[in-house]
Amino acid sequence: QPFQAFDHDFPSWATGVIIPHSIYDLIRNRGHINIGLSHDTSEFACDSLRWYWNRIGQRCYPKATSILLLCDSGGSNAAAHHIFKEDLQALANDLGIEIRVAHFPSYCSKYNPIERRFFPHVTRACQGMLFDTVETVADLMRKTSTATGLRTTVNVLRGAYETGRKAAKNFKEDMLIKFDQLLPKWNYVAQPRLSRQLLIRRSLFSREDAIALIPGRQRVSGGLAETVRSGVIPRPAIHFSPRQAWLPHRRQTENAGTSSPITAERASAAPSPLINSGVIAGTIY
Numbered sequence: 001q002p003f004q005a006f007d008h009d010f011p012s013w014a015t016g017v018i019i020p021h022s023i024y025d026l027i028r029n030r031g032h033i034n035i036g037l038s039h040d041t042s043e044f045a046c047d048s049l050r051w052y053w054n055r056i057g058q059r060c061y062p063k064a065t066s067i068l069l070l071c072d073s074g075g076s077n078a079a080a081h082h083i084f085k086e087d088l089q090a091l092a093n094d095l096g097i098e099i100r101v102a103h104f105p106s107y108c109s110k111y112n113p114i115e116r117r118f119f120p121h122v123t124r125a126c127q128g129m130l131f132d133t134v135e136t137v138a139d140l141m142r143k144t145s146t147a148t149g150l151r152t153t154v155n156v157l158r159g160a161y162e163t164g165r166k167a168a169k170n171f172k173e174d175m176l177i178k179f180d181q182l183l184p185k186w187n188y189v190a191q192p193r194l195s196r197q198l199l200i201r202r203s204l205f206s207r208e209d210a211i212a213l214i215p216g217r218q219r220v221s222g223g224l225a226e227t228v229r230s231g232v233i234p235r236p237a238i239h240f241s242p243r244q245a246w247l248p249h250r251r252q253t254e255n256a257g258t259s260s261p262i263t264a265e266r267a268s269a270a271p272s273p274l275i276n277s278g279v280i281a282g283t284i285y
Contacts, residue, residue, distance in 0.1 A: 005130050018137050021048040024118040025060070031118045031152040032056060033141050035134065038161040042084040045076045046091045047157060053095055056153070066098045072109065079103040079186055082167035085177055092190040103186040121146055 019036035021044065034048040049069075058064075069088075073079045092099045109115060125144040131137050134156060144152035180187040 003130065016134070018131065018134065019044070020122075020137075020141065021045060022114065022118060022122070023049070023052050024114045026113060026117070028060065029149050029151075031122075031144060031150065033122070033152065033154045035138060035141075035154065035156045036161070037134065037156070037158055039163050040076050041161045041163060041165070042076045042081065042087045043165070044157070044159075044161045045084075046087040047159065047161075050091055050094060051155060051157065064097065066100065067095075069099055069101045070112070071101065071103060073103045073106050073186065077103075082171060083165055085175065085188075085190070086167045086171050088190045089175055089177060092192040096192050098192065099190045101188055101190070105186065118144075118150070121150060122152070 016037060019038075019040045021034045021036060021040075022031060023033075024031045032052055034051060036044050036048070038044065053067075071077045077084050088099060088101065104112065122141060122144045126137075126140045129136070129140055138154045138156060141154045142152055144150065176191045176193065178189045178191065179185075180189075
C-alpha cells in the first residue's frame with residue numbers, strides 16, 4: 001500500500017540509527033549482514049567479523065588456519081589508523097587464527113566483488129520501503145536473493161560502541177602485526193597470541209586452509225539503502241579469482257642442522273606451497 005514519507009532525512013526526528021555491516025561468501029554465494037545500532041567503529045567491524053566467524057564461518061571452513069581480510073583504506077578500518085590494528089590484533093587473539101589484511105587503495109572500490117554481487121541486491125530488496133523499526137529492516141534484508149542462488153542471513157548487534165578511541169601508547173612496540181615488504185601500508189598480518197589449548201587444537205589438523213574474508217557495510221539514508229563503495233585489491237603475492245584464492249605459505253622443507261637435500265619421495269609427500277582456499281567476500285567502509 002502507498003504511504004507518505006519525507007523525501008529527505010531529518011536526523012533530529014529519527015528515533016535511532018542502523019549500520020549494516022555485510023560479509024559475502026563468493027564460493028557459497030551467501031551473504032550475511034550484522035546490523036549495528038550505535039556507531040560505525042573499528043570495534044564494531046571486528047565484533048561483526050567475530051560474530052560471523054564463530055557462528056557461520058568456522059562451521060563452513062572448520063580447518064581454516066588463515067584468514068585473508070580484504071577491506072577499504074578508510075572508514076572504521078582505515079589503513080592508517082592504529083586503533084583498527086589494535087582491535088584486529090584482539091580479534092586474532094580471540095579467534096586463535098592468523099588474519100592477513102589487504103587494503104584496496106583509495107578510489108578502487110569498483111574492483112570489489114561485493115559491489116556487484118551483493119550490495120545492489122540488498123538495495124533492491126529495501127527499495128521504496130520505510131525503515132521504521134529494526135525488525136522491519138532485518139526482515140527486508142533477509143529477503144535479499146537472486147535467481148542464481150544468493151541468500152542472506154541477518155543479525156542485530158545491540159552493543160554500544162564508543163567513538164574517539166585511541167590505540168594504547170605501547171601498542172606500536174608490543175603488537176604482533178607484521179608488515180609486508182611490498183606495499184606495507186596496505187598489506188600486513190595479525191598473528192595471534194595462542195594459548196596452550198589453542199596450540200593443541202590446531203596441531204590436530206594436518207592440512208592448512210586459507211580463507212579470504214572481505215567485510216562490508218552499507219550506509220542507510222532516508223529509509224533507503226545507499227550503497228557505499230569500498231573494498232580492496234589483493235597484493236600481487238595473492239592470486240584472487242571469483243572461484244578461488246591461492247595463498248602462499250612458507251614451509252620448512254629440511255630439518256634444522258641438516259644439509260641433505262630433499263629426496264623425490266619426500267618431495268612428493270610434502271604439502272603443496274599453494275593452498276586452495278574458500279573465499280568469503282565483503283567490504284568494510
